[in-house]
Structures are given as C-alpha cells and as structure tokens.
Amino acid sequence: MQYEIKGKVTPVVEVKLNSGETMYTQSGGMAWQSEGIEMSTNTNGGLMKGLGRMLAGESLFMANYTAKKDGAMIAFNATMPGSVIAIDCSKCSYIAQKRAFLAAEKSVDVKVAFTKKAGAGLFGGEGFVLQEIKGNGMAFLEIDGDAIEYDLAPGEVMKVDTGNVAAFESTVKYDIETISGLKNIFLGGEGLFLTKLTGPGKIYLQTMSVPELAGLISSFIPNKN
Numbered sequence: 457m458q459y460e461i462k463g464k465v466t467p468v469v470e471v472k473l474n475s476g477e478t479m480y481t482q483s484g485g486m487a488w489q490s491e492g493i494e495m496s497t498n499t500n501g502g503l504m505k506g507l508g509r510m511l512a513g514e515s516l517f518m519a520n521y522t523a524k525k526d527g528a529m530i531a532f533n534a535t536m537p538g539s540v541i542a543i544d545c546s547k548c549s550y551i552a553q554k555r556a557f558l559a560a561e562k563s564v565d566v567k568v569a570f571t572k573k574a575g576a577g578l579f580g581g582e583g584f585v586l587q588e589i590k591g592n593g594m595a596f597l598e599i600d601g602d603a604i605e606y607d608l609a610p611g612e613v614m615k616v617d618t619g620n621v622a623a624f625e626s627t628v629k630y631d632i633e634t635i636s637g638l639k640n641i642f643l644g645g646e647g648l649f650l651t652k653l654t655g656p657g658k659i660y661l662q663t664m665s666v667p668e669l670a671g672l673i674s675s676f677i678p679n680k681n
Contacts, residue, residue, distance in 0.1 A: 486533075488530075629654040
C-alpha cells in the first residue's frame with residue numbers, strides 16, 4: 457500500500473493498493489477511485505461493534521474497498537476544512553476525538569474508548585467517548601484546521617484548550633486541570649478547564665474546533681425572532 461495526501465483546504469488521501477489489499481472507511485468517505493476496486497459494506501466486526509463506533513461519531517456500517525489488480529487507486533476525503541494525517545498503528549495504538557477516523561487498512565481496528573476519569577470525561581472537551589485505533593497497519597485521521605504535532609518526553613506536559621486535542625498515542629496520559637484565578641476564569645475567555653496531556657508519546661493538536669466554528673458562524677445568522 458502506498459499513499460499520498462493531497463489538497464490544502466479540504467484534503468484527500470489517495471491510496472494505491474496491490475491486488476487483494478483492502479481499505480475501509482465510514483459510509484460516504486470515498487471520494488473517487490480507479491478501475492479495479494470492489495466494494496462491500498458490513499458492520500466490520502458485528503452489530504455491537506458497529507453501535508460502539510456510532511457512539512464515537514462514526515457510521516454503523518463500514519465500506520470496504522478491495523483491489524482486484526495491482527496499482528488500483530482509491531481516495532478518501534475529509535468532511536470539513538482541515539488536515540489529513542497518517543498514523544502507523546503497528547508502532548503504537550492511538551486515542552482520537554470523535555469523528556476523527558477517515559480510513560484504514562483492513563488490519564486496523566477502530567472501536568469506542570471511554571475516558572478513565574470522570575473529570576476528564578465531563579470537562580475534557582470530547583465527553584466520555586473517544587475512539588481507540590489500533591492494529592497492524594496504517595490509518596488516516598481528519599483534523600479540524602491545521603494539525604500540529606508534538607513528541608512529548610516522559611513526564612513532559614502540554615496544556616491545551618478543550619476541543620483542540622485531536623489525537624495522541626495511548627502512552628500519553630489524558631486529564632483535565634482547572635484554570636486558577638477568578639479573573640482568569642471569568643474574563644480570560646478560556647472557560648474553567650484545560651486538557652492536560654503528559655508524555656511520553658506523540659500528540660496531534662488541531663487549530664480549529666468544529667463546535668467553536670459553528671458557534672462563530674451562528675452569531676452572524678440573523679435571529680428572526
């Protein structure tokens with residue numbers, strides 16, 4: 457399998473497959489393809505697994521695309537302006553925000569993941585439900601806005617505004633921290649909490665949050681009442 461990420465505003469990942477290789481994506485994730493690709497649709501692991509993916513913002517059914525000849529090409533597109541990143545799950549599993557999964561090799565598994573602490577779940581920006589992506593192969597994630605990558609050393613901490621955490625390796629500890637000072641809380645514009653990520657491991661941050669973007673756009677829509 458070979459891939460190339462193309463585009464800047466709403467990017468796609470083009471994947472070239474050898475005969476017999478399979479990629480899968482959620483319903484509607486395919487943008488275009490060459491001849492020599494066969495499609496099949498199923499729950500990828502059964503009904504309960506599909507329902508779990510729905511909790512994490514993905515579709516119940518997954519579309520599987522299998523190459524019937526060497527060099528067959530298929531492209532998967534992001535659904536929002538932003539970035540597409542490639543992660544190698546054979547090196548480490550990843551935890552990602554809801555709706556982050558774009559496509560993966562057949563040997564990669566995507567399932568629902570729950571935050572381990574109530575505080576992180578309630579106030580960490582993504583609720584209790586996240587996505588766990590693991591297996592032996594490549595996966596592709598879509599990131600809101602630009603994707604910024606950091607490699608945290610053991611014990612190194614990054615404090616992030618809620619909603620700006622896109623994905624991180626499973627070795628990274630995920631928690632929340634209260635902003636100190638009443639003036640900072642009420643006048644600083646950052647809310648009550650920050651997400652605290654502690655290394656070791658790689659993290660991906662995003663420069664845009666879809667809920668924040670939606671709130672900004674809605675402020676410009678005239679209220680007919």
